[in-house]
Amino acid sequence: MKSPLPLLxxxxxxxxxxxxxxxxxxxxxxxxxxxYVQVSDVLPLPEFLPGLGTLxxxxxxxxxxxxxxxxHDGKLSATVYMTPLKALAGGTSYDGLGIGSHxxxxxxxxxxxxxxxxxxxHAHVVLFHDEGAKSRLAK
Amino acid sequence: xxxxxxxxxxxxxxxxxxxxxxxxxxxxxxxxxxxRGTTRGERIWFSPQGLAVAAGTTIRFINRDxxxxxxxxxxxxxxxxxxxxxxxxxxxxxxxxxxxGDMFEIKLSVPGVYDYYCIPHEMxxxxxxxxxxxxxxxxxxxxxxxxxxxxxxxxxxxPSVEDVLASGRVERKPAA
Numbered sequence: 001m002k003s004p005l006p007l008l009x010x011x012x013x014x015x016x017x018x019x020x021x022x023x024x025x026x027x028x029x030x031x032x033x034x035x036y037v038q039v040s041d042v043l044p045l046p047e048f049l050p051g052l053g054t055l056x057x058x059x060x061x062x063x064x065x066x067x068x069x070x071x072h073d074g075k076l077s078a079t080v081y082m083t084p085l086k087a088l089a090g091g092t093s094y095d096g097l098g099i100g101s102h103x104x105x106x107x108x109x110x111x112x113x114x115x116x117x118x119x120x121x122h123a124h125v126v127l128f129h130d131e132g133a134k135s136r137l138a139k
Numbered sequence: 140x141x142x143x144x145x146x147x148x149x150x151x152x153x154x155x156x157x158x159x160x161x162x163x164x165x166x167x168x169x170x171x172x173x174x175r176g177t178t179r180g181e182r183i184w185f186s187p188q189g190l191a192v193a194a195g196t197t198i199r200f201i202n203r204d205x206x207x208x209x210x211x212x213x214x215x216x217x218x219x220x221x222x223x224x225x226x227x228x229x230x231x232x233x234x235x236x237x238x239x240g241d242m243f244e245i246k247l248s249v250p251g252v253y254d255y256y257c258i259p260h261e262m263x264x265x266x267x268x269x270x271x272x273x274x275x276x277x278x279x280x281x282x283x284x285x286x287x288x289x290x291x292x293x294x295x296x297x298p299s300v301e302d303v304l305a306s307g308r309v310e311r312k313p314a315a
Contacts, residue, residue: 044208044236051179051206112180113263115207116236120262124179
């Protein structure tokens with residue numbers, strides 16, 4: 001009888017394959033490589049946004065993102081999505097979005113009336129990547 | 140904070156406007172309108188949203204929102220092709236984007252009703268109305284009747300001229 005271990009190993013490997021879809025380490029510290037750009041370099045917004053930190057985004061993924069949110073020390077602290085409410089109500093879905101880190105400690109979802117870059121009223125979906133992330137991004 | 144370069148440019152525009160029309164007030168008056176927002180950006184607004192001032196008053200817009208940028212932009216065909224909602228003889232203005240702490244000044248000398256908006260937040264109802272002088276002033280021009288290109292959210296947020304004149308300042312009503 002064959003040992004079930006190789007099968008289990010294979011199953012686990014398949015299960016974690018999505019987690020290896022990108023090099024997480026490359027995003028752990030600011031600035032992430034191209035195609036990410038710093039939001040405040042291309043839009044009239046403060047460099048550090050209270051609650052969101054310093055944001056980077058691949059412009060091709062706008063408006064939803066992911067936006068990578070870094071704290072004052074340049075540590076990846078959250079991944080943020082911005083989804084226009086009117087588009088959602090109209091049937092648009094945002095599927096298969098990327099994520100900065102596969103460790104998520106908590107999620108906040110809230111309304112935003114708009115800002116340069118995503119001017120329509122939209123939802124912010126914030127995935128925090130560690131317990132202290134929220135406080136580090138607060139201000 | 141010192142006024143930014145564009146603030147001085149704005150002031151220069153206002154000064155030019157003053158040359159175009161008679162100015163009966165010679166007192167140098169400055170009134171502040173703040174750009175405000177909640178921490179998470181759920182609500183954004185001008186404070187006050189409605190303001191009555193004497194002709195010749197300088198309006199100073201200051202961004203007090205730590206997490207957002209704002210503009211104060213007059214409704215005028217020369218600015219993004221919008222329909223005119225300021226007196227015909229008045230100089231239109233656009234503050235450009237003001238980051239937190241930035242300011243912009245404009246002197247308003249033509250009597251009448253001035254409607255303006257924040258470019259990225261018009262849809263969120265971030266609009267304001269300034270009433271300069273009184274309806275019986277020579278050359279007074281009341282609120283624009285044509286509302287064709289103004290978003291319903293913006294129209295609903297504009298205070299009435301009567302309310303502005305009655306109280307001098309009208310703040311945005313809190314969210315229900």
